[in-house]
Amino acid sequence: MSEAVVNTSVQHRTGHIELNRPKALNSLNQEMVDIVNDALQSWEDDPHIEQVLITSTSEKGFCAGGDVRAIRDLDMEGRHEEGDEYFEHEYRMNLHLANFPKPIISIADGVVMGGGIGISAHGSHRVVTEKAFAAMPEMLIGFIPDVGSTKMFSSMRGTKGYESLALANFLCLTAWRMNPADMLWAGYATHLVPSDQLEAFQQLLISDGVDAAIAAFATQPEDEAPLKKHEAAIAEVFGHDSWEEIAAALEACRYEDFKAMVQSHMELACPTSVVAAVELLRASNAAPGLAEALDFELRMGNSLRRTPNFVEGVRAVLVDKTKDPKFEPSTTAEVDVQALRAVLA
């Protein structure tokens, strides 16, 4: 196999992008993002290319996010601008994928987190297998939901059939791990294909096109989406525009199991990230499009990366793996929401 961190090739009329940094679970760095951007640019106006396929060489999954360990190292040396530049390139790729004029098919057969959602969700066909799971876990590392999720998550319809800022808030604040049924219900995934049929699916996709491949191999999940059971509670608690209101609704929530689940999922969340995420989701939801949302995310992310919480969160989750972050401030009540609003103003 090639040693490039992303392999690009043309097979018949398909441009194939293959994430190939399996040792880091395909966590994205600038080199990878730039290869993807260059490939998209060269295929955009090429009449021979009918569709783009994005896959992974990793057995464990699709993409675990951005290479936040490397960005943390830069931030610790005060080299914030280099991290800023990485995110700017990554978000440009997200916008490029969203605006691409041809079908983009991603296949996720395992972990999809953060940046992995960004490199797949903006495409037209998001295929997942029964082994896939997806989450936005940035609260745990003192960062913010990004890669366009703050706009996209509240615009997804999925099989539930409606758009929901409440669900977007819930997914981003709790880092809820969506299973395949959840992904289809929420709208992140568009199709489910059994993992043991992926090879045949990919072959037919390349020979006959995406519609033929979907028609031949797409299936339905066996069980109802676990998320659907929480539909009413999510709307009641998370259907608000500020963390203050969400916290009050959670406190008053009569769905005791839901309340306990949310509290345990948010136990290790960075308080500043939580308040910032709700502010971001509101601003992005009100913005005209994805470009504005990505700009909000870039500004908020760059700002939060200049405080110690990001370095501490990545340490606790990914470097030392001790899961004992000491965030400052340590409660959401102490977070200066006006200062966060000023970042977006």
Ligand code: QUE
């Ligand atoms: C939040 C994140 C990331 C994360 C965990 C979080 C993230 C990321 C990884 C990750 C996981 C496994 C790897 C790796 C990176 O985990 O962005 O290199 O092998 O890349 O809670 O944002």
